[in-house]
Structure formats: C-alpha cells, structure tokens
Amino acid sequence: MEIDRRALFASLGGAAAVAAMSHEAKADALEEAQERALNEAVARNAAAGFPTVAELDAAIETRPIRRGAGSLFYNSNGSNMSRLPAMPEAPDFMDFWRLRWTFQANHCLQSAKLAQDNGLDEELVFACLTHDLVHSLMRADHGHWAGQLFGPYVSERVAFAIRHHAALRHYADDAFGYEYPDLYKRIFGEDFVPPPHMQAEYEQVRAHRWYDAPRLITVNDLYAFDPDARVDIADFTDVIGRQFRQPAEGLGYDASPVAHMWRTIAHPDAPL
Numbered sequence: 001m002e003i004d005r006r007a008l009f010a011s012l013g014g015a016a017a018v019a020a021m022s023h024e025a026k027a028d029a030l031e032e033a034q035e036r037a038l039n040e041a042v043a044r045n046a047a048a049g050f051p052t053v054a055e056l057d058a059a060i061e062t063r064p065i066r067r068g069a070g071s072l073f074y075n076s077n078g079s080n081m082s083r084l085p086a087m088p089e090a091p092d093f094m095d096f097w098r099l100r101w102t103f104q105a106n107h108c109l110q111s112a113k114l115a116q117d118n119g120l121d122e123e124l125v126f127a128c129l130t131h132d133l134v135h136s137l138m139r140a141d142h143g144h145w146a147g148q149l150f151g152p153y154v155s156e157r158v159a160f161a162i163r164h165h166a167a168l169r170h171y172a173d174d175a176f177g178y179e180y181p182d183l184y185k186r187i188f189g190e191d192f193v194p195p196p197h198m199q200a201e202y203e204q205v206r207a208h209r210w211y212d213a214p215r216l217i218t219v220n221d222l223y224a225f226d227p228d229a230r231v232d233i234a235d236f237t238d239v240i241g242r243q244f245r246q247p248a249e250g251l252g253y254d255a256s257p258v259a260h261m262w263r264t265i266a267h268p269d270a271p272l
C-alpha cells in the first residue's frame with residue numbers, strides 16, 4: 001500500500017515530532033497509515049456497493065490471521081514483528097498507553113476530545129478514551145473484553161458504557177442523532193443482522209437507566225480517522241487520574257481477576 005510520506009509526517013505533527021517518536025511508535029504510525037490507505041481504497045471500491053456477509057465470509061480463507069485477533073499479535077502489512085519496548089515493573093495506565101496501545105491511541109484520543117467538546121461528563125469522556133484500547137488484545141466481541149479489562153479500575157457506569165458500546169453500534173437512535181455508519185456495512189456486510197444474543201443485549205441496555213452512557217460512546221466514536229485533529233494525551237492526565245484506580249502493585253500484578261489480561265498485553269510474546 002503506497003503511503004504519502006509528506007502527508008504522514010504532517011499528520012504526526014511534522015518532522016521534528018516524528019524524530020522524537022520511539023521506533024515502536026513510528027512503526028505503529030506507519031501501520032496505521034497503511035491501514036488508513038487501505039480503508040480509503042476500500043471506501044473507493046465501496047462506491048460500487050458494500051460487501052455482503054457471504055462475501056466477507058468467503059474472504060476468511062484468504063488471510064493468514066483471523067479478523068478478531070488483537071493488533072499486538074500480527075502485522076497488518078504482513079511483515080515480521082518488531083521487538084516491543086520493555087514494560088516497567090509496576091506498569092500504570094500511561095505505560096500501557098505509551099508502550100502497548102499506540103495503534104489504538106489516536107482513535108480513542110480523538111473520540112475523547114469529541115466527547116469533551118460535546119460537553120459530556122468526565123466519566124463518559126474517559127469511557128470514550130478507553131473504549132477501543134482492548135483491540136490490542138482482542139477485536140472479536142471487544143465491548144465485553146474491554147468492560148472486563150477495565151472493570152476493576154473504573155466506576156460501574158464507565159464499565160457499563162464500554163461493555164455495551166459495541167452492541168449499540170448496530171442500532172440507530174434518532175433521538176441521539178446516531179445513524180448506522182457505512183463503516184459497519186463495510187466491516188460486517190451490508191446484510192448483517194445482529195445475532196440473537198446481541199439483540200437481547202440491546203433490549204436489556206435500551207431499558208437500563210444508564211442507556212445514554214454506551215449510546216454516547218457510539219455518538220462520539222469516530223468512524224473516520226481525522227488526520228488534522230491534534231489531541232494530546234497530556235490534556236487528559238487529570239481525567240485519567242480521577243477515573244482510573246491505579247493498583248499500587250502495577251497493572252497485571254495486583255491479583256485482580258483480570259490481571260492476566262493486562263499481563264498478556266504487556267507480554268504478547270509469551271509462548272504459553
């Protein structure tokens with residue numbers, strides 16, 4: 001996939017900003033740019049229509065990886081893996097952000113900024129900031145993986161919002177100005193019908209007093225990467241400090257029921 005080097009540098013804040021990036025961050029940025037270019041190519045092709053569920057199903061046998069795999073476990077460009085930077089002994093949220101979530105960070109940051117600009121409360125700004133970080137570990141059923149990963153460290157409402165945003169994406173809601181995005185016709189197929197368990201989850205969440213929380217993630221989710229948006233994670237330091245309960249032992253070492261999930265993200269090269 002051809003990448004416009006100048007546009008890529010500009011989107012990352014210029015040559016000086018690129019020079020200051022770690023090797024890993026540069027590799028991730030390149031990967032993201034390639035994925036974006038691929039998405040744009042797919043979008044151009046989609047002018048002729050969206051794929052069907054059957055066409056997407058047929059493509060399973062054309063790839064070396066499953067679509068649900070987390071981004072830490074393969075290179076979308078097919079090249080060999082690079083060595084990941086070492087994690088500190090007691091890693092915190094920001095260590096994961098800097099060293100393991102570089103590929104998801106931009107999307108989540110832009111969603112959080114949009115949520116903040118739209119005047120959402122701080123819990124929901126934080127929920128937007130974290131809603132897709134679990135893509136590093138697992139894409140399949142990512143709402144539930146994300147809700148579980150963050151559950152022990154955030155408020156119940158934040159966990160609820162993250163857990164259910166993935167199901168709500170499939171259901172339009174005029175009252176919130178949420179239309180079913182073309183992106184999902186592309187990803188899931190134009191004739192995709194949510195399976196019964198997702199329909200049941202939607203109905204349960206629809207009737208819940210916190211329905212607006214996951215719904216507002218879908219409203220502030222970004223369905224197209226904005227290369228012009230400049231958002232800095234430093235702008236959210238206070239939000240993270242108030243919304244995320246950092247375990248003193250470090251994420252992965254606090255004996256919580258999800259500690260192994262954090263360790264897997266920290267050490268995806270572990271053989272077993």
Ligand SMILES: [Fe+2]
Pocket residue numbers: 131132142165166
């Ligand atoms: Fe998501």
Ligand SMILES: [Fe+2]
Pocket residue numbers: 107111131132221222
């Ligand atoms: Fe998202």
